[in-house]
Amino acid sequence: MKTSQTNQQTQSKNFICTIIGHRYQETRKVTNHFSEYSCKCCGKQMTEDTRGRLIQLTPELKEINATLSLLFQRRHLVNS
Numbered sequence: 001m002k003t004s005q006t007n008q009q010t011q012s013k014n015f016i017c018t019i020i021g022h023r024y025q026e027t028r029k030v031t032n033h034f035s036e037y038s039c040k041c042c043g044k045q046m047t048e049d050t051r052g053r054l055i056q057l058t059p060e061l062k063e064i065n066a067t068l069s070l071l072f073q074r075r076h077l078v079n080s
Protein backbone atom coordinates (compact mmCIF):
# COMPACT_ATOMS: atom_id res chain seq x y z
CA MET A 1 0.00 0.00 0.00
CA LYS A 2 1.35 3.39 -0.98
CA THR A 3 0.93 6.33 1.39
CA SER A 4 1.51 9.98 0.64
CA GLN A 5 4.62 11.45 2.29
CA THR A 6 3.15 14.96 2.40
CA ASN A 7 0.03 13.66 4.09
CA GLN A 8 2.06 11.83 6.73
CA GLN A 9 4.15 14.92 7.46
CA THR A 10 1.07 17.08 7.84
CA GLN A 11 -0.48 14.52 10.15
CA SER A 12 2.59 14.29 12.39
CA LYS A 13 2.79 18.09 12.59
CA ASN A 14 -0.88 18.22 13.53
CA PHE A 15 -0.21 15.50 16.09
CA ILE A 16 2.51 17.61 17.75
CA CYS A 17 0.14 20.59 17.84
CA THR A 18 -2.57 18.41 19.39
CA ILE A 19 -0.19 17.31 22.15
CA ILE A 20 1.70 20.52 22.99
CA GLY A 21 -0.62 23.08 21.39
CA HIS A 22 -0.15 25.39 18.43
CA ARG A 23 2.71 27.87 18.42
CA TYR A 24 1.08 30.98 17.03
CA GLN A 25 3.00 33.98 15.84
CA GLU A 26 1.42 37.26 14.79
CA THR A 27 1.32 37.55 11.00
CA ARG A 28 -0.68 40.73 10.61
CA LYS A 29 -1.92 43.50 12.83
CA VAL A 30 -5.49 44.34 11.80
CA THR A 31 -6.22 47.03 14.39
CA ASN A 32 -4.92 47.75 17.89
CA HIS A 33 -7.26 45.02 19.14
CA PHE A 34 -7.25 42.46 16.32
CA SER A 35 -4.42 40.49 14.81
CA GLU A 36 -3.99 37.48 12.58
CA TYR A 37 -1.80 34.59 13.68
CA SER A 38 -0.40 31.48 12.10
CA CYS A 39 1.05 28.38 13.76
CA LYS A 40 4.82 28.03 13.28
CA CYS A 41 4.40 24.28 13.33
CA CYS A 42 1.41 23.40 11.10
CA GLY A 43 0.59 26.76 9.51
CA LYS A 44 -2.95 26.90 10.92
CA GLN A 45 -4.29 30.46 10.67
CA MET A 46 -6.24 32.12 13.47
CA THR A 47 -7.66 35.51 14.30
CA GLU A 48 -9.40 37.06 17.30
CA ASP A 49 -13.12 37.49 17.88
CA THR A 50 -14.67 40.52 19.58
CA ARG A 51 -13.87 39.04 23.00
CA GLY A 52 -10.21 38.51 22.17
CA ARG A 53 -10.49 34.75 21.87
CA LEU A 54 -8.63 32.95 19.09
CA ILE A 55 -10.88 31.59 16.35
CA GLN A 56 -10.09 29.91 13.06
CA LEU A 57 -9.35 32.33 10.23
CA THR A 58 -11.87 31.60 7.48
CA PRO A 59 -11.77 33.28 4.02
CA GLU A 60 -14.76 35.40 5.14
CA LEU A 61 -12.98 36.56 8.30
CA LYS A 62 -9.84 37.27 6.28
CA GLU A 63 -11.89 39.59 4.05
CA ILE A 64 -13.45 41.31 7.08
CA ASN A 65 -9.99 41.77 8.60
CA ALA A 66 -8.65 43.26 5.37
CA THR A 67 -11.51 45.80 5.39
CA LEU A 68 -11.05 46.56 9.09
CA SER A 69 -7.34 47.02 8.55
CA LEU A 70 -7.95 49.56 5.75
CA LEU A 71 -10.50 51.49 7.83
CA PHE A 72 -8.16 51.46 10.82
CA GLN A 73 -5.22 52.76 8.79
CA ARG A 74 -7.36 55.48 7.20
CA ARG A 75 -8.72 56.66 10.56
CA HIS A 76 -5.25 56.53 12.02
CA LEU A 77 -3.95 58.76 9.21
CA VAL A 78 -6.76 61.30 9.71
CA ASN A 79 -6.14 61.48 13.48
CA SER A 80 -2.41 61.97 13.21
Ligand SMILES: [Zn+2]
Nearest residue numbers: 017022039042
Ligand atom coordinates in the same frame (compact mmCIF):
# COMPACT_ATOMS: atom_id res chain seq x y z
ZN1 LIG B 1 -0.16 24.03 14.83
